Amino acid sequence: MGRTTKRRRGARGAARAVGLAVVAVWSLFPVYWALKTSLSTNAASQQVPVQWFPTHPTVVSYEALFGAGPQAADAAGGIGRSLVNIVVETTGATVLTLVVAILAAYAFARLHFRLKTFVFYAVIATLTLPVYATLIPLYRIMSNLGLVNTYLGIILVYTSGFLPLAMWIMYNMFLALPKSLEEAARIDGASTLQAFARVVLPTARPGIAATAIVTFLFGWGQFIFPLVLSSSNATEPLTVLLAAIDSRNVPYTIINAAAMVAIAVPAVIVVLLNRWIVTGITAGSIKG
Amino acid sequence: MPYAMVAPLVAFIGALAIYPTVLTVIEAFVHLDPLAPPTHFAGFGNFRDAFDNPQVRQSLENTGWYTLFGVGLTATLGTAVALLLQRPFRGRGVMLAIVVLPWALPGVVEGVIWSWIYNPTVGVLNSVLKSLHLISQYVLFIGAHQVETIFLVSLVQVWQITPLAALIVLAALQSVPAELYEAAAVDGAPWHRVIRSVTLPLVRPALAVATVEALVMSLNIFDQVYVLNANATTGSSVMSTTYFITFQDLNFGEGYALSLLATVVTVLLAAAAVKLIYRKVEY
Numbered sequence: 195m196g197r198t199t200k201r202r203r204g205a206r207g208a209a210r211a212v213g214l215a216v217v218a219v220w221s222l223f224p225v226y227w228a229l230k231t232s233l234s235t236n237a238a239s240q241q242v243p244v245q246w247f248p249t250h251p252t253v254v255s256y257e258a259l260f261g262a263g264p265q266a267a268d269a270a271g272g273i274g275r276s277l278v279n280i281v282v283e284t285t286g287a288t289v290l291t292l293v294v295a296i297l298a299a300y301a302f303a304r305l306h307f308r309l310k311t312f313v314f315y316a317v318i319a320t321l322t323l324p325v326y327a328t329l330i331p332l333y334r335i336m337s338n339l340g341l342v343n344t345y346l347g348i349i350l351v352y353t354s355g356f357l358p359l360a361m362w363i364m365y366n367m368f369l370a371l372p373k374s375l376e377e378a379a380r381i382d383g384a385s386t387l388q389a390f391a392r393v394v395l396p397t398a399r400p401g402i403a404a405t406a407i408v409t410f411l412f413g414w415g416q417f418i419f420p421l422v423l424s425s426s427n428a429t430e431p432l433t434v435l436l437a438a439i440d441s442r443n444v445p446y447t448i449i450n451a452a453a454m455v456a457i458a459v460p461a462v463i464v465v466l467l468n469r470w471i472v473t474g475i476t477a478g479s480i481k482g
Numbered sequence: 483m484p485y486a487m488v489a490p491l492v493a494f495i496g497a498l499a500i501y502p503t504v505l506t507v508i509e510a511f512v513h514l515d516p517l518a519p520p521t522h523f524a525g526f527g528n529f530r531d532a533f534d535n536p537q538v539r540q541s542l543e544n545t546g547w548y549t550l551f552g553v554g555l556t557a558t559l560g561t562a563v564a565l566l567l568q569r570p571f572r573g574r575g576v577m578l579a580i581v582v583l584p585w586a587l588p589g590v591v592e593g594v595i596w597s598w599i600y601n602p603t604v605g606v607l608n609s610v611l612k613s614l615h616l617i618s619q620y621v622l623f624i625g626a627h628q629v630e631t632i633f634l635v636s637l638v639q640v641w642q643i644t645p646l647a648a649l650i651v652l653a654a655l656q657s658v659p660a661e662l663y664e665a666a667a668v669d670g671a672p673w674h675r676v677i678r679s680v681t682l683p684l685v686r687p688a689l690a691v692a693t694v695e696a697l698v699m700s701l702n703i704f705d706q707v708y709v710l711n712a713n714a715t716t717g718s719s720v721m722s723t724t725y726f727i728t729f730q731d732l733n734f735g736e737g738y739a740l741s742l743l744a745t746v747v748t749v750l751l752a753a754a755a756v757k758l759i760y761r762k763v764e765y
Contacts, residue, residue, distance in 0.1 A: 206673070213566045214577060221580045224641070225587075227606060228595040242620075244609040298491035307484035313492060320499045324702045324748045326721065326741040330728055331502035331509070354498030357491060386483060415588035417705045418721075422729060433590045437709055440594050446601075453594045460586040468579040471586065475646060476653040 225457060232256070232451035236265075239447050255451035269448050272427055272435055273455065280431035282345055283420070284413035287352035291360050291409050292402065294353065299364035300390060304376070321358040325418055333422050343426040351419055356409050363408070363478045367401030368394070404474035407467055414460055432456050503745070510742040514734045528739035538740065540715045541723035544632055545701060548719055551636035552643075552700025557693050559640065560647025561685075565677070567648070568655045585645035593709025596638045600624055600710070624710055624717070631717040638706045643699050647692035654688030655681065694752050701748050720744050 231239050233251040257263030259273050301307070302314050332351055333342070341347030375397060379389040395402070417433045425434050436452050464471065513524035532538045563581060567574065584592070599607050600623045608620040624631050658681065666676045682689075704721040711717035713726045720740060728737030 210566060210571075213562070217563055217566060218577070218580050220641070221583055221645075224592070224595050224599060225583065227599060231598060240604040242604055242609065243613060244604075244606050294490045294494060297487040301484040301487040305484040305487070307488075310484075313488060316500070317491060317495050320495055320503075322698070322749050322752055323499065323503060324698065324745055325704070326702070326724060326748075327506055327745040328499060328502040329724075330734065330737055330741060331505035332498065333729075334505075335498075335502065350494075351498060354494045357494055358499075361491060411586050415586075415590075417588065417590045417708070418725065421708075422725075433588045436594060437590050440597070440709060441712070446598055449594060450598060453591050456591045457587055460588075461583065464579050464583050464586045468575070468582055471582055472578060472649060475649050 225461070228450045228453050228457070231447055232454045234447055236445050236447050239450075255445075255447040256455075258448050259451050259455070265445070265448065268445050269439075272430075273432070273452060275427065276430055276432045276435035277455070279345075279424075279429055280414065280433070283348050283352065283424070283429075283431055284410055284416075286345065286349040287356060287413045288406055288410045290349060290353045291356045292406055295357055295360035295364050295405065296395075296398075296402065299361045300368055300394065302361075303365050303368035304373075305386075317358055317361060321362065329418065329422060332419075336423055343424055343429050345429060348420055348424040348429065351423060352413055352416065355419070356412055359412075359478055360405050360409050363405045363474055364398075364401060366477045367398055367404075371397055400470070400473065401477070403467075404470040404477065407463060407470045408474035408478070411460055411463065411471070414456075506738060506741050506745065509734075510738040512735070512738075514738070524735065528735040529743070531733075532736045532739045532743075535727075535736065537715055537718065537723055537727070538720075538736070541718040541720050544628070544718055545703075545720045547629060547632040548636050548639075548703050549697065549700045551633055552639055552703065553693060553696045555636070555640045556644050556647050556696035556700075557689065559644045560692055560696075561651050561689065563644065563648035564651035564655055564685075565681070567652055581648060582645050584641050585643065587642070589639070589642060589705030590709055592638050592642055593706045596641075596706075597624070597710050600634060625714055626716075628716055631711065635706050635710045635717050636700070636703070638710065639700065639703055642706075643696055647696060650692040650695075651685055651688050654685040658684045698748055698752055701744070701751070 230246075230248050232255050233248045233253070234245070235250065235252055235254070238245055238249065254263050254265055258265035258269040261269070261271060261274075298317075302310065336342050336347045336351070339347070341350070371394065375393050376389045379393045380386075384392065415433070416431065417437070420429075420431050420434050421437070424430060430438075432452075433456065436449075436456055439452055440449055510528055511524060511526070512521050513527060514521045567577065567581070599605055602608065602620060602622040602624075605620075605623075607623065608617070611617045612620065623634055662680050662684075663676065666680050671679070702721050703719045704725065707717060707719045707722040708725070711722070713722070713730070718726075721744070724737050724740045724744070727733050727740070
């Protein structure tokens with residue numbers, strides 16, 4: 195290997211390091227900035243030029259958000275309830291989506307039945323439907339059923355939206371599993387259902403985890419559907435409350451604290467479970 | 483047995499995805515006023531009303547800009563990030579998590595934290611630009627100029643969806659056989675040639691998928707517009723205009739017409755993009 199090649203390699207390594215540093219700053223800075231603002235006093239957050247680090251960090255904005263401390267009157271209130279709402283709605287939709295998607299994906303991947311191809315493609319085709327296609331009718335259907343501003347209504351709507359992708363990911367995961375496992379179980383006398391429950395599900399656990407995490411993150415990020423279908427105090431998720439706080443005259447330190455509360459859960463998921471997110475995204479978009 | 487396993491899925495998709503879509507198609511051609519029944523057939527009346535509405539025309543143009551910025555930036559940045567992450571290095575797992583983070587956050591939250599960055603009187607973007615002497619005094623970024631507003635709102639969405647494009651392209655990059663790179667190295671091909679002649683053709687299908695996803699998401703941009711632009715016409719998108727016309731002005735007819743139009747455009751563009759960019763890869 196010649197000298198120039200080596201030097202070129204070194205230059206390329208340095209260029210890549212710079213590139214990676216830029217990407218890291220680009221990804222992290224907005225979140226850091228919200229965190230820094232949420233930990234600053236109101237006065238410090240508005241200094242010109244800006245302070246890059248919180249010199250005297252304080253949690254007074256977080257206290258205010260949850261109705262305590264000296265600034266409690268500045269916050270709009272309701273964040274506790276909206277946190278409960280977003281957890282209930284997101285978890286409910288994730289569990290329901292998983293159960294329905296796993297059953298159907300297994301049938302599509304392994305069993306034979308009439309109209310299979312037609313039904314499969316009809317479901318997959320709804321992946322391309324934008325929010326526009328269903329938003330107004332869903333509002334009218336849900337009002338007629340009395341399900342506007344109820345957990346059940348929003349969970350059903352979320353589930354119908356998340357199902358095609360979840361089913362698609364699980365379908366690809368099941369296709370990738372070796373058939374021999376089930377065949378062995380069947381030879382040992384297990385029924386289809388038993389083979390599915392005792393052999394397939396445990397083996398597919400990584401795929402199920404990936405689907406669950408991606409679905410949960412979708413649910414956590416929902417905005418226009420709950421804005422239309424679930425914006426009462428009793429059922430509005432954190433995202434809807436955050437947009438409302440943002441449009442009111444609430445100090446930016448408190449708004450950023452509320453944003454950090456909404457960021458915390460997905461951020462922890464990314465830190466601890468990123469491997470599954472990557473698996474889920476890749477399985478959902480590449481195969482086929 | 484298979485029918486029982488598929489039935490719940492069919493019920494959900496049928497009742498809450500396909501049935502509402504059919505309703506949208508029908509009701510776009512119906513005169514419908516929730517406060518003044520009865521409803522009657524309106525032909526293209528709703529579409530005419532929509533196109534006569536200057537708010538709607540502006541939002542159509544704006545959405546063109548959103549799509550241009552969204553698709554262009556996401557595809558370019560996504561590919562660049564994927565190329566940076568292609569080869570193994572120490573800390574790659576951590577770097578992947580850093581890259582994925584914006585994708586995992588709610589669009590509304592992103593709008594909120596970026597609106598603080600863009601703040602006209604005390605924002606960090608103003609502070610940085612001023613200290614670099616790129617601006618002489620603090621400026622109003624959002625709402626002053628159409629294309630500038632759209633670019634900055636679009637940038638927030640690009641921040642959110644670039645990780646998706648990067649991961650999709652990265653997965654394809656990692657399936658490119660190493661011998662191809664070795665052959666290129668033996669031939670003494672420079673790196674930009676390798677990217678252009680070896681890498682890009684082989685990741686073309688993945689790039690098509692990433693582009694289509696960016697296309698659909700930027701055509702449907704809403705959360706970031708809702709937070710950063712509210713209902714101003716400067717940076718309105720078709721989706722935000724549809725929302726305000728339908729649920730604030732309660733003009734369901736125009737709302738349905740716009741919804742149907744946008745649905746058809748989204749589905750057609752997605753299909754065309756796949757056809758145009760997707761070609762079968764042969765190693």
